[in-house]
Amino acid sequence: MNFILAVFLGTLFGFVLQRVGAADPVKIVGMLRLRDMHLAKAIFTGIGLSSTVLFLLLWLGVISPGHLSVKALYWGVIPGGVLLGAGWALAGFCPGTGVVAAGSGRKDAWFFVLGGLFGAGLYTMMYGSLKDTWLMHNLLGGKATLVLTGKSVPLIDTPWSPVLAIALGIIFLLAAKFLPDKLR
Template identity: 45%
Template sequence: MEIVLAIILGLLFGFVLYWVGASSPKKLIAMLRLQDLTIMKIIVFGIGSASVLLSVFSMLGFFNPAHLSVKGANLGMIIGGLLFGIGFGTVGTCPGTCVAATAGGGFRKALSAVLGGLLGAWVFSMSYGFWKNLGLFSIMDWGKMTLFQISDQYPSVFSLGYVGLLIVGIIFIGIAFFLPVNMEGD
């Protein structure tokens, strides 16, 4: 049953990505160049909405924060994020959007993005021991940290708990509402 739900949610996610234009490399690159912020508005609104729902459901006891998986922050994670960002900005696609792009005829680009991601993951896994012995993952090791205290398991930058998460969610929704679509003023 879980796999069926995952497939349904994945199809829904892909449909929404395609519907809002996030599967278009041109629109993604326009967002990264701060020319067309339509997709950015949707992303910021989604983060805000998820934050509000997470905080409200957690405060009401409908959500168990033990289901959250917080990744540790370290220099290796920062370098990996930079590599991902450079690749994303260069080709105008990422794993979530490239699969949705196949519906619009972008099959070759999607296939190359998926294969490139798999190759990169394989190279990283094969060289993980080397990078670990080099100390890449212990440099700037901040551990599993969250912005707000969401459980006893993770330290936080601020001790505002779910109220802080709710406030940040509302701020993000406000930013999404007031963020202009076109930065060029046309």
């Protein structure tokens, strides 16, 4: 059942990415150059809506925080993020949009996806020699969350933390609403 749900949700997510133009490298580069903000508005809407609903459901006890997995923050995330950002800007795809574009038949996206798989494989092979280096040492305490989940260090450990998280989600929604489609 989980596999069927994953395929359904992945297909739905890919459809939405295709519909908002996230599989179009011209639109992605336009966003990264701060010229075409349509995708940024879609991203802000997605972050705002999902954050607001998630933290509201956590606060109401509908979702158990034990089902959430917080990834550790470590020094290697910084050069990894720079590499990801550079690849995103050069290719016009991020990992998710590259797969969607490849699924829609774009040949350049297939090269992007294959390059990403090659990079992931290379990292997997090099992990043994990297795991004891400074790159894998925790940064800012390692795992951190906005609210206490019992698994990580909270950034804000107060009863009103969920209210702040929901407010941040609403700020993202408002930014999406009022951000113009074109900046230049």
